[in-house]
Amino acid sequence: MMRRWIMVPVVFALVIAGLFGILRLTNARTFQxxxxxxxxxxxxxxxxxxxxDDGPTTDYTQPVLEILKAQDVRATFFVTGRETAQNPAGAKAIADAGHEIGNHSWSHNRMIFVSSATVREEIENTDAAIRDAGYKGELHFRPPYGKKLVALPWYLAQNDRTTIMWDVEPEADLVTAADPQAMADYVITNATNGSIIIMHVMYESRGASRQALPALIDGLKARGFKFVTVSELLALQQGSSN
Ligand SMILES: [Zn+2]
Structure with a gap:
């Protein structure tokens, strides 16, 4: 009888550790x-x-495209299927400007405890909306909130889709994210060869991120960096056949 009670905290600790492990796994940027x-x-x-990430939105797609055009820089836009279906002209404008478009799910729900049927719908319907908007290039995937666990990575692996995360996230710290110059400085300091920078510029609340773009791009250019799309970056991966 005694032993069973001793086991309770042990089991409790294991459950907590397991949940913590799952949480870390859903957020991991370099492992799935x-x-x-x-x-x-x-x-x-x-x-x-x-x-x-996110969008395209009617209010902010065009201003962002204008900043990139003025800087002669190409980027990759991970759009949601729902927003693309609502605003196909926005997605078309991104494609027409020579940028890459990626799939960021249909609904932008966390894709952790989801069925494989849900995963398939989220991804395939979003691909279809992006194609309907006229985009013809490669379509990589980025999970909403960067979260994934089992069904999503399994589906992506079965379908030969690479999951694109990031290594430079200037908006992660809220104080930095409120200050365009601090965000630009953060990116200029932390970017290295092959970095993937994530930013959110499609909503009203992200004014600071949009304002950070010119200084951020200027600073990276001054450090000698060239801007490439995610597909171009993948082609430069050491050990790849390209
Ligand atoms: Zn997102």
Whole structure:
């Protein structure tokens, strides 16, 4: 009888540790259970990929495209299927400007405890919306909130899709994220060859991120970096056949 009671805290501790492990696994930027996951690329080339999540939105797609055009920089936009279906002209404008588009799920729900049928719908319907908007390039995937556990990586692996994460996230710290110059400085300091920079520029609340872009791009150019799309970055991965 005694022993069973002793086991209670042990089991409790194991459950907590297990849950903590699952939480860490869902957030891990460099590891997932199945398939290719990429937070940056190993390369000797002085290149970085600028990536934007969410949208396209009617209010902020065009202003962001204008900043990139003025800087002669191409980026990769991970858009949601729902927003693309609501605003196909926004997705078309991104594609027409020569940027890459990626799949960021349909609903932007956390894809942790989800069925494989849900995963398939989220991804395939979003691909279809992006294609309907006229985009013809490669379509990589970035999970909403960077979260994934079992069904999502399994599906992506089965379908030869690379999961694109990031290694430079200027918005992670709230104080930095409120200050455009601090965000630009953070990126300029922390980017290295092959870095993938994540930013959110599609909503009203992200004014500071949009304002950070010109200084951020200028600073990276001054350090000698060239801007490439995610697909171009993948092609430079050391040991790849390209
Ligand atoms: Zn997102």
């Amino acid at each position: 259970l199945f398939g290719d996951l990429l937070a940056r690329v190993d390369t000797d080339h002085a290149v970085v990929a600028l990536t934007f």
